[in-house]
Amino acid sequence: MxxxxxxxxxxxxxxxxxxxxxxxxxxxxxxxxxxxxxxxxxxxxxxxxxxxxxxxxxxxxxxxxxxxxxxxxxxxxxxxxxxxxxxxxxxxxxxxxxxxxxxxxxxxxxxxxxxxxxxxxxxxxxxxxxxxxxxxxxxxxxxxxxxxxxxxxxxxxxxxxxxxxxxxxxxxxxxxxxxxxxxxxxxxxxxxxxxxxxxxxxxxxxxxxxxxxxxxxxxxxxxxxxxxxIDPARFNRTAAPGPGPLRACFVGRLVPYKGPDMLLQAAAPLLRDGRMTLDMIGDGPMMPDLVGQARQLGAERGLTFHGWKDHREVQDIMAGCHVLSFPSIREFGGGVVLEAMALGVVPLIVDYAGPGELVVSGTGLKVPCGTREQIVAGFADALARLADDPSGLPGMAHAARDRVQSHFxxxxxxxxxxxxxxxxxxxxxxxxxxxx
The missing domain is CATH 3.40.50.2000 (Glycogen Phosphorylase B;)
Structure with missing residues (x-):
């Protein structure tokens, strides 16, 4: 309407x-x-x-x-x-x-x-x-x-x-x-x-x-x-990731239901091979375990734990990324998904609850909500495909920004x-x- x-x-x-x-x-x-x-x-x-x-x-x-x-x-x-x-x-x-x-x-x-x-x-x-x-x-x-x-x-x-x-x-x-x-x-x-x-x-x-x-x-x-x-005055950048490997980010509290550990497990092969970088923005009780998990997986290359950042700094980091990789399994509203879309950062999310409703066809990628192992496998496959062929990302980024401007x-x-x-x-x- x-x-x-x-x-x-x-x-x-x-x-x-x-x-x-x-x-x-x-x-x-x-x-x-x-x-x-x-x-x-x-x-x-x-x-x-x-x-x-x-x-x-x-x-x-x-x-x-x-x-x-x-x-x-x-x-x-x-x-x-x-x-x-x-x-x-x-x-x-x-x-x-x-x-x-x-x-x-x-x-x-x-x-x-x-x-x-x-x-x-x-x-x-x-x-x-x-x-x-x-x-x-x-x-x-x-x-x-x-x-x-x-x-x-x-x-x-x-x-x-x-x-x-x-x-x-x-x-x-x-x-x-x-x-x-x-x-x-x-x-x-x-x-x-x-x-x-x-x-x-x-x-x-x-x-x-x-x-x-x-x-x-x-x-x-x-x-x-x-x-x-979103407030266009607060999120007013346009993502412009430079050349090189796939750049992904995670934004949120480091707590179990947001799935940062599932993301690390899914991204580990790409991080080890230098085919992807990952910016983890946020802090929380899982931080020490996540650092240890990354070390155990040998996935420290290209991985940065930023901790808490002011929203301007968050925007600066996100604007250098292709993808918001966000495997949260219980997100009511999904505000961070809209913020990523507003910047032209393509969301990769679990198709459940708030994020699953915000991301429509052509504006991002969805992984079915299944078991932990299925979500990890789904994210690993999606990230690998994007790392191999990122040609579809600009079109989705443009569509995501348009959807936010028209509705959100x-x-x-x-x-x-x-x-x-x-x-x-x-x-x-x-x-x-x-x-x-």
């Missing part, structure tokens, strides 16, 4: 709820900030966020009171966060546990939001209340019911998360301390979930998996819209959501907009 023009006179007044939104952080907070900021181009937006983000908002030039409101829910949020940190059993682990604790603490934030803005919502000062974050579909919203009773449109999402662990990766699941993930589907029985979906005017889902978890009775107002996008910039995403707003305000007589 083409972006529709949004006349200034039709600009909706939007209260954007983004508890997690911060321009100086990554992951969900950066998504919350980026989407809320982009919506300013298509709507009159007032952002409501958590007080921990206040200083970053001010440093970004927003005026408190006029552009945003910071809600201080720390009385409840701080001890719950500390509890989650203890229960997750390791930095960067137990993500499902963290989400579960957040699902318990978040309602207090929404209660304070309603205390602050309930009168304005009832008075019709906002056309739409849009809860952008949390992204997790397990976190219900009391605001949905409040808005329904006030006659105000309520948009939920994009929601994403809970992609099942592929069969054969229980060892990685245990290493990630994801014990609670075995019980995750129990959230569907919580009464708040049905009330949230029933009272929402529209539900944006960031993945086909999450879309599939929405009950059929609510599908008529469910719209598939991946939550990730924050400005494009804001225009897509503007179409959702327009559909809701028109009375929803037609089917909801379709973007993919």
């Amino acid at each position: 083409q972006d529709a023009a949004v006349p200034v006179s039709a600009r909706p007044r939007v209260l954007a709820i983004a508890e997690a939104a911060n321009p100086e952080w990554v992951s969900v907070p950066l998504v919350g900030w980026s989407l809320a900021s982009a919506l300013r181009e298509v709507a009159d937006v007032h952002v409501v966020t958590q007080v921990r983000n206040r200083d970053a908002f001010l440093r970004a030039g927003l005026a408190e009171g006029r552009d945003f409101t910071a809600i201080d829910s720390e009385t409840f949020a701080r001890p719950m966060w500390k509890l989650a940190e203890r229960l997750r059993m390791g930095a960067g682990k137990g993500w499902t546990m963290v989400q579960a604790i957040n699902a318990l603490s978040y309602p207090w934030f929404e209660r304070l939001v309603w205390q602050r803005f309930g009168g304005a919502i009832r008075a019709g000062e906002f056309d739409i209340v849009h809860r952008i974050t949390p992204l997790s579909p397990t976190v219900s919203s009391s605001l949905a019911g409040h808005c329904a009773r006030a006659g105000t449109l309520f948009v939920l999402g994009p929601l994403n998360g809970g992609v099942p662990w592929p069969e054969g990766f229980d060892a990685e699941r245990r290493r990630e301390k994801e014990w609670l993930s075995y019980l995750r589907s129990a959230y569907k029985l919580m009464p708040g979930r049905e009330a949230t979906l029933r009272n929402a005017s529209a539900v944006l889902t960031g993945s086909r998996h999450t879309e599939g978890e929405i009950p059929a009775r609510h599908r008529h107002k469910t719209i598939y819209l991946p939550e990730n996008a 910039t924050w400005a494009r995403k804001a225009r897509q959501i503007a179409e959702v707003y327009a559909w809701l305000r028109s009375g929803r007589s037609d089917a909801p907009p379709v973007f993919f």
Whole structure:
């Protein structure tokens, strides 16, 4: 669907709820900030966020009171966060546990939001209340019911998360301390979930998996819209790898589910023969083991462990590569895949979850999601073929950049959501907009 023009006179007044939104952080907070900021181009937006983000908002030039409101829910949020940190059993682990604790603490934030803005919502000062974050579909919203009773449109999402662990990766699941993930589907029985979906005017889902978890009775107002996008001002280079062997990179935390060890095993023969170089960008608990694995495989030639890098440095390294080799087996959004595509770095990914949905025919290469041995073999074969014949890479790189520009910039995403707003305000007589 083409972006529709949004006349200034039709600009909706939007209260954007983004508890997690911060321009100086990554992951969900950066998504919350980026989407809320982009919506300013298509709507009159007032952002409501958590007080921990206040200083970053001010440093970004927003005026408190006029552009945003910071809600201080720390009385409840701080001890719950500390509890989650203890229960997750390791930095960067137990993500499902963290989400579960957040699902318990978040309602207090929404209660304070309603205390602050309930009168304005009832008075019709906002056309739409849009809860952008949390992204997790397990976190219900009391605001949905409040808005329904006030006659105000309520948009939920994009929601994403809970992609099942592929069969054969229980060892990685245990290493990630994801014990609670075995019980995750129990959230569907919580009464708040049905009330949230029933009272929402529209539900944006960031993945086909999450879309599939929405009950059929609510599908008529469910719209598939991946939550990730790129900022052309942040990723503004064009990849220009020099002559020589195939240049590949990996970007991400060095943790089991992202598969850096599988990548090293697959790339080892090419590294040993000098037919490929590999830049590993990121850090994490697997770093010492990966260094030892590379040594054991005799694959140290052409291999560089860069550790953590600023996004500008990441872009500089990636822009010297032909391929993003990213064998993650449980990626919800796959933002790094979009970043690579924006630079013209061809993604080689596992055809599962977020990355599998972002990479379409002609814009990258997919390896079927199978056993560990099958994924390693698939990546080894794909890399070997590219090293032998890289002639198809420029065409895929060009197509990847075009796809990002047409669908996955924050400005494009804001225009897509503007179409959702327009559909809701028109009375929803037609089917909801379709973007993919």
